[in-house]
Amino acid sequence: MGRKSIEAVDLVKRYSTYIRLGLFRKVRRDVTALDRVSFSVDRGSIFGLLGPNGAGKTTTVRILSTLLLPDSGDGYIDGFSVTREPDRVKRVLGVVLSVDKGFYGKLTGRENLVYYGMLYGLSRSDSVRVANDLLDLVGLSESRDRLYEEYSLGMKARLSIAKALIHDPDVVILDEPTLGLDPVSARKIRSVIKDLSSRGKTVMVTTHNMWEAEVLCDRIAIISSGRIIAQGSVDELKRMSNAARVVEARVYGDPSKVPPQFVVERVVDGIMYLKASLTDSSDVSVDRLVGMLRDRGFKVLALSVREPSLEDVFIDLVGGESVV
Ligand SMILES: Nc1ncnc2c1ncn2[C@@H]1O[C@H](COP(=O)(O)OP(=O)(O)OP(=O)(O)O)[C@@H](O)[C@H]1O
Numbered sequence: 001m002g003r004k005s006i007e008a009v010d011l012v013k014r015y016s017t018y019i020r021l022g023l024f025r026k027v028r029r030d031v032t033a034l035d036r037v038s039f040s041v042d043r044g045s046i047f048g049l050l051g052p053n054g055a056g057k058t059t060t061v062r063i064l065s066t067l068l069l070p071d072s073g074d075g076y077i078d079g080f081s082v083t084r085e086p087d088r089v090k091r092v093l094g095v096v097l098s099v100d101k102g103f104y105g106k107l108t109g110r111e112n113l114v115y116y117g118m119l120y121g122l123s124r125s126d127s128v129r130v131a132n133d134l135l136d137l138v139g140l141s142e143s144r145d146r147l148y149e150e151y152s153l154g155m156k157a158r159l160s161i162a163k164a165l166i167h168d169p170d171v172v173i174l175d176e177p178t179l180g181l182d183p184v185s186a187r188k189i190r191s192v193i194k195d196l197s198s199r200g201k202t203v204m205v206t207t208h209n210m211w212e213a214e215v216l217c218d219r220i221a222i223i224s225s226g227r228i229i230a231q232g233s234v235d236e237l238k239r240m241s242n243a244a245r246v247v248e249a250r251v252y253g254d255p256s257k258v259p260p261q262f263v264v265e266r267v268v269d270g271i272m273y274l275k276a277s278l279t280d281s282s283d284v285s286v287d288r289l290v291g292m293l294r295d296r297g298f299k300v301l302a303l304s305v306r307e308p309s310l311e312d313v314f315i316d317l318v319g320g321e322s323v324v
């Protein structure tokens with residue numbers, strides 16, 4: 001087996017949709033959901049595919065998990081082709097999609113997992129043992145005998161992860177695993193993901209949450225409008241971006257006189273929160289920026305300079321737009 005657990009090679013996917021223009025007219029619109037998407041994930045690492053709504057994250061996940069065929073290109077899980085060897089891929093891969101309709105409301109969490117274990121060919125006693133271990137891993141042991149329909153959203157999300165692990169896959173792909181969860185549930189999910197990685201599994205997650213990608217992932221690829229526009233570790237991405245440093249100022253003054261270097265982030269009770277990015281090559285210094293504000297009659301109430309976050313890099317690269 002090679003060093004790479006997940007590989008996407010030049011994946012292309014187009015969708016044709018019809019847009020209705022009134023009662024009898026409709027026009028065909030082709031959407032290129034993926035435009036030669038390539039990346040690879042090292043064995044045992046956590047990889048994040050980060051992008052705004054409509055960027056192509058779910059399409060990528062569906063192709064890598066053999067649920068959707070690409071128009072061209074291929075994906076490999078542990079070296080097996082997702083287009084030519086889907087059965088072998090399914091044996092080494094566990095997938096958690098954001099909407100999991102595969103559970104029975106009138107069965108308990110544990111019964112659901114035992115059922116899936118037996119579907120995978122485990123004996124009843126092995127299924128029970130595996131189900132108990134997995135419920136423990138995802139922190140659901142105490143609720144294992146409650147009906148699925150009584151589970152909260154966060155508990156359902158954790159049960160979906162347990163289900164994806166029933167056949168002890170090497171590689172786990174999760175599509176927006178913390179979407180819609182409160183901060184406490186989201187943190188539990190992140191800790192389960194870290195746990196999987198420490199057990200040697202390769203994990204890929206999609207997210208539009210920069211902070212989550214930053215705390216969770218060893219490497220990140222940023223996808224926008226179906227294209228990978230940057231990839232690397234969080235530090236590498238920060239270096240790649242133009243935003244070398246971010247200056248934030250809280251000021252009071254005439255909104256029409258804000259210097260062009262600044263953007264107004266928000267205005268609260270007449271106080272403006274301004275932000276400027278200083279690139280290594282830009283010829284204005286922090287002092288010069290403050291000077292500009294004072295020259296234009298602004299009262300500077302607070303000023304801070306910080307290194308860019310992944311969010312700054314993301315906005316710098318993606319332009320802050322969602323494509324739906
Ligand atoms: N079945 C489909 N038919 C037509 N167009 C589709 C279909 N599925 C997705 N698309 C389009 O493909 C593009 C990528 O969608 P995708 O669901 O992969 O994005 P995403 O990054 O997962 O977005 P989100 O963050 O909203 O989940 C979008 O423009 C979307 O409208």
Ligand SMILES: [Mg+2]
Nearest residue numbers: 057058059176
């Ligand atoms: Mg999606």
